[in-house]
Amino acid sequence: MLEQQLANGIFQGSVYALFAVGYALVFGILGALNLAHAAIFMWGAMAAWAIVTLANVPFPVAIVIALALAAALGVLTELIGFRPLRGHPLAELSPLIASIAIGVILQGLALRAFGADPMRLPADTIPRDPVTLAGVTITPIQPFILMTSVALVAALHYMIRRTSFGRQMRAVAADQRTAAMLGIDADRVASVTFLVASFLGGVAGILLSLNFDVVSWTMGDQIQLKGLTAIVLGGMGSIPGAAVGGLLIGLLEVLSVAFLTSQMRDAVIFVVFFAVLLLRPRGIFGRWVNPAG
Amino acid sequence: MLWPHRAVTALLAMLVVAGCAAPATTQPTPTGAAPTPSPTATPRAELKLGAALAMTGFAASFGQAQKQAIELAAKDINARQDGPRVTVVVEDTASDPRQAITVFQKLINVDRVAAILGPTSTQESESADPIAQQAKVPVVAISNTGLTLLNIGDHIFRVSMSEASVIPNAVKYVKQQSAATRAAIIWGSDDDFTKSGHEVFLKAFGTEAIPLVSDQSFAKGDLDFTAQLTNIRSQNPQVLAVSAQVQEGALILQQARRLGINATMIGGNAFNNPLLIQQAGAAAEGVIVGAAWDSTAPGPRQQFIEAYRSAYSAAPNQFAAQAYEAVFILHDAAKVAQTSTDRSAIRDGLLKVRRTGVLGDFSFFPTREPNYTPMVQQIKNGAYVVVGR
Numbered sequence: 109m110l111e112q113q114l115a116n117g118i119f120q121g122s123v124y125a126l127f128a129v130g131y132a133l134v135f136g137i138l139g140a141l142n143l144a145h146a147a148i149f150m151w152g153a154m155a156a157w158a159i160v161t162l163a164n165v166p167f168p169v170a171i172v173i174a175l176a177l178a179a180a181l182g183v184l185t186e187l188i189g190f191r192p193l194r195g196h197p198l199a200e201l202s203p204l205i206a207s208i209a210i211g212v213i214l215q216g217l218a219l220r221a222f223g224a225d226p227m228r229l230p231a232d233t234i235p236r237d238p239v240t241l242a243g244v245t246i247t248p249i250q251p252f253i254l255m256t257s258v259a260l261v262a263a264l265h266y267m268i269r270r271t272s273f274g275r276q277m278r279a280v281a282a283d284q285r286t287a288a289m290l291g292i293d294a295d296r297v298a299s300v301t302f303l304v305a306s307f308l309g310g311v312a313g314i315l316l317s318l319n320f321d322v323v324s325w326t327m328g329d330q331i332q333l334k335g336l337t338a339i340v341l342g343g344m345g346s347i348p349g350a351a352v353g354g355l356l357i358g359l360l361e362v363l364s365v366a367f368l369t370s371q372m373r374d375a376v377i378f379v380v381f382f383a384v385l386l387l388r389p390r391g392i393f394g395r396w397v398n399p400a401g
Numbered sequence: 402m403l404w405p406h407r408a409v410t411a412l413l414a415m416l417v418v419a420g421c422a423a424p425a426t427t428q429p430t431p432t433g434a435a436p437t438p439s440p441t442a443t444p445r446a447e448l449k450l451g452a453a454l455a456m457t458g459f460a461a462s463f464g465q466a467q468k469q470a471i472e473l474a475a476k477d478i479n480a481r482q483d484g485p486r487v488t489v490v491v492e493d494t495a496s497d498p499r500q501a502i503t504v505f506q507k508l509i510n511v512d513r514v515a516a517i518l519g520p521t522s523t524q525e526s527e528s529a530d531p532i533a534q535q536a537k538v539p540v541v542a543i544s545n546t547g548l549t550l551l552n553i554g555d556h557i558f559r560v561s562m563s564e565a566s567v568i569p570n571a572v573k574y575v576k577q578q579s580a581a582t583r584a585a586i587i588w589g590s591d592d593d594f595t596k597s598g599h600e601v602f603l604k605a606f607g608t609e610a611i612p613l614v615s616d617q618s619f620a621k622g623d624l625d626f627t628a629q630l631t632n633i634r635s636q637n638p639q640v641l642a643v644s645a646q647v648q649e650g651a652l653i654l655q656q657a658r659r660l661g662i663n664a665t666m667i668g669g670n671a672f673n674n675p676l677l678i679q680q681a682g683a684a685a686e687g688v689i690v691g692a693a694w695d696s697t698a699p700g701p702r703q704q705f706i707e708a709y710r711s712a713y714s715a716a717p718n719q720f721a722a723q724a725y726e727a728v729f730i731l732h733d734a735a736k737v738a739q740t741s742t743d744r745s746a747i748r749d750g751l752l753k754v755r756r757t758g759v760l761g762d763f764s765f766f767p768t769r770e771p772n773y774t775p776m777v778q779q780i781k782n783g784a785y786v787v788v789g790r
Binding site for chain 2: 109112113116117120216219223224225226228231238240245247316319320321322324326327329330361362365366369370371373374
């Protein structure tokens with residue numbers, strides 16, 4: 109039973125991780141939380157579903173179009189909700205509020221367009237029959253989910269640490285004004301940051317919808333809180349931190365159900381969350397940054 | 402993004418046009434009878450009803466179906482030359498008790514409706530119904546199953562049966578069929594409806610002497626139930642009770658079968674919904690559903706299902722059926738009371754309504770609880786089959 113529970117936790121955690129990384133990327137580079145991220149996550153899954161079902165396009169093609177859409181929504185969010193507010197007296201708060209509004213609008217659009225009922229992908233889109241390996245029951249899609257998540261987080265880490273664009277991102281993260289004086293196009297960096305974060309959010313949405321075979325306009329609601337918890341646990345703005353935080357929450361959820369009671373699940377997560385805030389407020393991987401200088 | 406949105410909008414527009422065009426052509430003319438006198442001779446009185454429904458928020462899936470059913474009922478009533486015309490003012494409660502209060506105030510004081518249908522969820526009703534009670538406006542609940550709702554006052558009625566009326570029969574049926582000795586339950590711990598289902602299931606297992614071996618809960622909006630189901634699987638129950646709304650319920654059925662749990666699964670009112678079968682697919686086969694509405698009996702039910710299907714190209718669920726019938730019940734109450742505006746007279750009229758319709762033979766108990774027969778259904782070959790009462 110423990111092997112099964114660990115497997116449950118790892119698969120669930122890997123989707124949380126991929127989702128949380130999108131939050132962390134935007135926060136780490138631009139210092140702002142994008143609360144429309146959960147709506148973009150939902151739109152990734154929703155668009156893939158809609159394109160497959162309504163336009164009868166092969167699933168891989170639909171995924172590519174849906175991810176392009178999710179990335180475009182991210183760029184649009186930055187353009188509408190973040191860029192005009194840069195340098196605003198309440199620069200910390202106003203983009204946050206703007207992103208909440210964009211999230212609500214995106215969710216409302218999905219409700220309008222596709223209705224409130226949850227939907228499934230057509231029967232032959234993905235293999236659904238479970239297999240049992242060494243007492244652990246998994247679906248064929250689950251190893252794929254895990255590998256995709258790990259590969260994408262690793263690729264993102266490489267991009268930030270090892271490429272010249274990654275260097276520009278880190279320069280903007282360190283100080284936007286100085287980076288701009290050094291000839292870095294901060295607007296472009298912001299756009300690309302949102303593009304990448306939203307692409308990852310879209311992938312997480314599609315993976316989650318594949319794992320549970322469901323798409324609905326509310327699917328971003330629960331993961332939003334899990335993602336925020338993950339980035340605080342891991343350390344605000346740290347990519348590896350967000351990934352580890354996401355995985356940790358997936359495992360904590362499952363293990364609290366397995367060894368305590370299911371009614372304690374959310375309590376356990378938030379007790380751990382609270383303990384981290386008290387004992388190590390910068391999170392597991394976070395470096396302490398003094399906002400005063 | 403643009404094209405699926407546009408395609409859907411275009412599709413909706415087509416449906417609306419089709420829906421408007423269709424009924425105009427079906428005017429039955431009785432053979433040999435004299436032409437019916439022109440209805441312009443005496444203008445029909447107007448019965449103005451308010452509907453407070455969750456069109457957005459977590460209960461939107463129910464609220465939207467209820468709105469469609471209520472509008473269909475008004476159309477069907479107005480097509481017949483019998484009693485007052487019905488107009489319905491629909492307002493969105495956003496699944497939010499505070500907004501439900503505002504909506505009630507508007508319906509009562511601005512629209513001056515004769516009676517109110519709704520709200521969709523019990524927690525909205527607990528907040529908003531006292532407003533109507535105070536203003537002496539009758540309320541007919543169409544999907545509230547909370548145990549204490551009617552204590553709010555003598556103007557609150559409901560056509561929905563509580564889980565306590567439907568679940569014990571289902572548990573009894575399963576015990577008779579399989580002599581089960583181990584039961585497990587999975588339930589939503591943050592929703593009045595699924596919480597009362599949990600209580601009722603535990604009591605029913607006690608009555609039928611089936612020991613409970615695993616008790617697992619989840620939260621609204623969860624997608625992953627494998628941790629709880631893995632616990633349940635390790636206890637090897639023969640019966641698994643699922644007290645969940647249809648969204649979570651469909652996922653639970655799928656994930657339970659995927660993990661290899663082969664217990665007989667039982668659900669309550671929320672599972673009497675074609676969406677469950679559509680969502681859960683093969684995993685819904687064999688599920689036992691204790692429910693208030695028999696969708697299989699011939700007569701008015703099939704006419705309703707047909708009309709709903711052709712108007713909205715989807716099968717109605719139990720809550721839509723209850724909403725549809727509630728409009729007719731209020732219309733009957735207005736006819737009995739011979740008024741379309743006197744709220745107190747309509748309230749008294751409700752207690753005198755006796756009708757045979759979409760819910761079968763229907764009346765209210767003096768307690769304002771509904772009086773009709775629940776049944777036990779089983780899902781077989783992707784359809785509901787009545788297996789007991």
